[in-house]
Amino acid sequence: MPELPEVEHVVRALRRVIVRRRIMAAEILLPKLVPPEGKAAFNRKIKGCRIIGVRRRGKFILIDLDRAKGLSHGRAARTRTGSGSVLMVHLRMTGRFRYLTIDEELPRHARAVFYLDNDRRLVFCDQRQFGVMKLVSYARLGGTKGIRELAPEPFSDDFSSKYLRDVLARSQRSLKTLLLDQTKVLGLGNIYASEALFRASVNPFKVSATLSVKRVGRLHQAIREVLSDALTDGSALRVNLEHPEGFSYGEAFENFWHVYDREGEPCVKCGAKIRRLTHGGRSTYWCPKCQKR
């Protein structure tokens, strides 16, 4: 499910329901979801924590926790930078959150359950079991493996056209491969990478370092556009933590992808047949006419 825009929608949905809730207990149903020290340590550390915020870095969901046993605001504020911790969650391919009432049954692929202080349960579900969770101290978050290496946020000033130019200039990989590398360009996944390249009218298989300055500029703009359209424009995905799936598709969804999953269909710009090629086990879609080498 998730590329950056989808993760952002999950973050917003979570924020609406879990901020200020206390975690009374956690139950890890899939041991490998948490690091080697194991679920006992995880449970011990997270039990009693208050959720004070939900944010995102790349495709990681960051749930800020306060260890204070819920006293004054002053106490809470101090612990935030002191003993505060952050629950890092990566949804990978099929990770989802559900927000359940006490009498709702656990979904089939429930992997972790957080019992909240309002008789609700926040449940992490994950069919393919690729998702991961980690509890780190607030102070050490930035240095944590996985976070440390990430490229700048795509909407930050650091992700400039010049930044992209420099990154591309140093790489002999194909553009499509490079756009999927979260340490180089942050936020795109297999769908939006194809979509961004299509919007920029650039060939996915071109060697990154050989892209002209003009095209780099187009690609830079296309990356931001495709992400911001997915964020605003009714979004591809309606995250609803109370929906059986955890989400549903919005109205605009049908027409959102121009090339992805449209092999053989006519290009929306020129009518040529969209092509698909798999490499490294991943499909790339492109228009052979609009995106010539």
Added chain:
DNA sequence: ACCCTCACCTGCACGC
């Protein structure tokens, strides 16, 4: 340091 392939999992759609 870079780049590629494979591995991690379950389940679904497809063709025979």
Added chain:
DNA sequence: TGCGTGCAGGTGAGGG
């Protein structure tokens, strides 16, 4: 109906 194959919106380890 059943079985084999390929594929699914992500990343990390391991090797050249």
